[in-house]
Amino acid sequence: MSGIHLVNGLAGLLIVTSLLVVTARKPAHSAMFYAAQSFVLVLVFLALAGVTGSHELYTWSATAFFTKVILVPVIMSRLFGRLEDQKLGTGERISPALSVILAAVVVVLCFVVVSGVALPTAEAVKPALAISLAHFFLGLACIVTQRNILKQVFGYCLMENGSHLTLALLAANAPELVEVGIATDAIFAVVVMAVLGMQIHRTLGTLDADQLTTLKG
Amino acid sequence: MSSVLPILLLLGPLVGSLAIFALPVGKEASRTVEIVHVAAIGFLLVMALAVGGVTLASGPVGAFGQWVYVDPLAAIFVGLVGVVGFLTGLYSLGYIRHDVEHGELTPFRHKLYYGFFNLFLFTMLLAVTANNIVMMWVAVEATTLGSAFLVGIYGKRSSLEAAWKYVIICTVGVAFGLYGTVLTFSNGSEVLADPHGAILWTTLFANAKALDPMLVKIAFVFVLIGFGTKAGIFPMHAWLPDAHSEAPSPVSALLSGVLLKCALFVIIRYYAITMQAVGPEFPQTLLLLLGFLSVAVSAFLFFVQQDLKRKLAYSSVEHIGLILLGLGFGGPLGLGAALLHAVNHSFAKALLFCGSGNVLMKYGSRDLGTVKGLLRVAPVSGVLMMAGALALAGFPPFNVFVSEFMVFNAGLGSGWIWLTIGAALLLTVTIAGFVQIISGSVLGKAPETMRKGDLGFATLAPMGLLMALVLIFGFAVPQPVTTLIGRAASVVAGGPATALEPPTPIYGIAPQLQLEARR
Numbered sequence A: 001m002s003g004i005h006l007v008n009g010l011a012g013l014l015i016v017t018s019l020l021v022v023t024a025r026k027p028a029h030s031a032m033f034y035a036a037q038s039f040v041l042v043l044v045f046l047a048l049a050g051v052t053g054s055h056e057l058y059t060w061s062a063t064a065f066f067t068k069v070i071l072v073p074v075i076m077s078r079l080f081g082r083l084e085d086q087k088l089g090t091g092e093r094i095s096p097a098l099s100v101i102l103a104a105v106v107v108v109l110c111f112v113v114v115s116g117v118a119l120p121t122a123e124a125v126k127p128a129l130a131i132s133l134a135h136f137f138l139g140l141a142c143i144v145t146q147r148n149i150l151k152q153v154f155g156y157c158l159m160e161n162g163s164h165l166t167l168a169l170l171a172a173n174a175p176e177l178v179e180v181g182i183a184t185d186a187i188f189a190v191v192v193m194a195v196l197g198m199q200i201h202r203t204l205g206t207l208d209a210d211q212l213t214t215l216k217g
Numbered sequence B: 001m002s003s004v005l006p007i008l009l010l011l012g013p014l015v016g017s018l019a020i021f022a023l024p025v026g027k028e029a030s031r032t033v034e035i036v037h038v039a040a041i042g043f044l045l046v047m048a049l050a051v052g053g054v055t056l057a058s059g060p061v062g063a064f065g066q067w068v069y070v071d072p073l074a075a076i077f078v079g080l081v082g083v084v085g086f087l088t089g090l091y092s093l094g095y096i097r098h099d100v101e102h103g104e105l106t107p108f109r110h111k112l113y114y115g116f117f118n119l120f121l122f123t124m125l126l127a128v129t130a131n132n133i134v135m136m137w138v139a140v141e142a143t144t145l146g147s148a149f150l151v152g153i154y155g156k157r158s159s160l161e162a163a164w165k166y167v168i169i170c171t172v173g174v175a176f177g178l179y180g181t182v183l184t185f186s187n188g189s190e191v192l193a194d195p196h197g198a199i200l201w202t203t204l205f206a207n208a209k210a211l212d213p214m215l216v217k218i219a220f221v222f223v224l225i226g227f228g229t230k231a232g233i234f235p236m237h238a239w240l241p242d243a244h245s246e247a248p249s250p251v252s253a254l255l256s257g258v259l260l261k262c263a264l265f266v267i268i269r270y271y272a273i274t275m276q277a278v279g280p281e282f283p284q285t286l287l288l289l290l291g292f293l294s295v296a297v298s299a300f301l302f303f304v305q306q307d308l309k310r311k312l313a314y315s316s317v318e319h320i321g322l323i324l325l326g327l328g329f330g331g332p333l334g335l336g337a338a339l340l341h342a343v344n345h346s347f348a349k350a351l352l353f354c355g356s357g358n359v360l361m362k363y364g365s366r367d368l369g370t371v372k373g374l375l376r377v378a379p380v381s382g383v384l385m386m387a388g389a390l391a392l393a394g395f396p397p398f399n400v401f402v403s404e405f406m407v408f409n410a411g412l413g414s415g416w417i418w419l420t421i422g423a424a425l426l427l428t429v430t431i432a433g434f435v436q437i438i439s440g441s442v443l444g445k446a447p448e449t450m451r452k453g454d455l456g457f458a459t460l461a462p463m464g465l466l467m468a469l470v471l472i473f474g475f476a477v478p479q480p481v482t483t484l485i486g487r488a489a490s491v492v493a494g495g496p497a498t499a500l501e502p503p504t505p506i507y508g509i510a511p512q513l514q515l516e517a518r519r
Helices: A003-023 A027-052 A055-081 A096-114 A126-145 A149-170 A176-204 B005-022 B031-058 B072-101 B107-129 B133-151 B157-191 B195-199 B201-206 B213-231 B239-246 B249-278 B281-304 B308-329 B331-363 B379-393 B399-413 B417-443 B457-475 B479-493
Strands: B061-063 B068-070 B498-501 B512-515
Touching (some): A126 A149, A176 B157, B005 B061, B031 B061, B068 B072, B068 B107, B072 B249, B157 B239, B239 B249, B308 B399, B379 B417, B399 B457, B479 B498
16 A cells, blocks of 8 residues: 555544544543544654655654643543533533534535645645545534533644644645644643633533523623 | 844743743732833833834844744734733733732732733734744734633633633634645645745745635635634624623733734735735625624624623724725725724723723722713723723724724725725714713713722823823824834735825825835
């Protein structure tokens, strides 16, 4: 199997892992699936580095491994493991089956959109590109369909992984600092959301986004 | 030109913030924290004006291999961060001390407030001085993270809710901005001789005609949604009324007066690239559509609010809409009017949010049903509130009138007659809303039990300075500012520099544009 096939195949695996993140029953489980997904992402980067010969991508793989496979999941499972909201249950607005169907629709739509892009670099990796775009919107869907505010944090992480993959596919030679900047920002975002989530849990005694309805109008 | 000035400018608030975080917390609110804070914002003001002056005198300044870049466009926004940051920072001294004395903030949170306040200023400066488009995105994202704790600093149910909505909506929104950034960068690195140059806005702008038009359009839509969320453009504005109303008043002033403008600045940078790459029609249609919708929806939402700060928040959405209309009308007059309106709105809105702080300190409420007779209870605050409300409603001789007039003029000049008339009619709804504030809360009959007496010098002095700016920009916009705005408009439009001549009561109402010979 050639490198490009590997890239596209692994990208397909990203969708599976992100569905696991979205449909996991507990935020702490989502953190583990997120780590798994990030690991797949790192593999995509490595496969892509092999194909393009881009040195930058090897560095990216290393930083992504450190930040996304280890650091962020550890922070999240540490912080989220202690927070529980029995009343909320799974906090899904739609059933897991519907989530899967929705994901399939998003992927198909993204394939249609990407087929219109005329960049020469994108030609070989179009399936992966479509998946990276779909990933972005799956993250958005996760935020909209989950009432558990901790699960919403994962939605953001999925969106961020999606744009990260697009960047790697379309601009493999971007300076490392770009990637470091994005990764650092993502870590801070997760930490800030986690701290706020903990404060909300402590003050309001709930993790349910639907309970946050004091402010209106 | 390479210079050390932008680096000093950025370092000021960053070092100030780190120093404040490092200070110990005692049993009482620390004076040392306040002294470091004042030193940091004072330094910021001086450096911001200095950078503006140098840009005016000798052209754009850069640093860090052009990653940091201040051209006339950036200089305007740097000036806004400097001036409004300094004045709201001064106002904070009296306001936050009041909160500490009344047990709403602990000494620890008092320190956190000033630490995050300076960090927030730093992130906004970073956003408006960034030439590296990814750094620009990182900085805008960082503004959310830096200010989220400021929004939720009271730790109450409602403030935490506002902070959560703010963080989620803005990070998700700005994720769209990241996608737009990534697309633009990939597009540039594909077509440019040196792919690494694609990271710099200046290079992308210079080579915009070579970019793939389809991708430029898609990227602009992502950027407009993404950074538009942060700028409070309808329909992505949902976070704004909550965050503006729940944050401490000086932070509300900073959010509305400066943060929204920083996000707009990023949109303007991409607007410039898009106009070069695909022509003005596509981006202008989008800007006019969103601008008009923002004005239309917020005018009515503004009118029905009973909470003073929520009302002001919706007014911000409306003025952002007006700025978008100016940008969308295009041409040197439209762009210049939009930029001047951004400045004018910042001063007037900062004044009113500080005024709402005085109201809160005096009445302990933001409810317009409770707040009555401010003029009798606290006369100086009352006069300042009234003048600020009249200014924002668009009455002469205040500054907002001047730039609103110019925006409408640009609209008529560019042939969008019905759109302009529609927007102008909607402003009457806003005027009615401000009359509510003036007739009920500023005039009106004060509660019998209310103790009379104005607030201290510490809170009134910064408001007085803002008032002075509102009047100065209303009577005659200072020459350096008009020159800077004229040049900034030409940076965006990519044409020769034009000097802006705003209508003033002194010169008569005749906005003209004069070609200024480039040095």
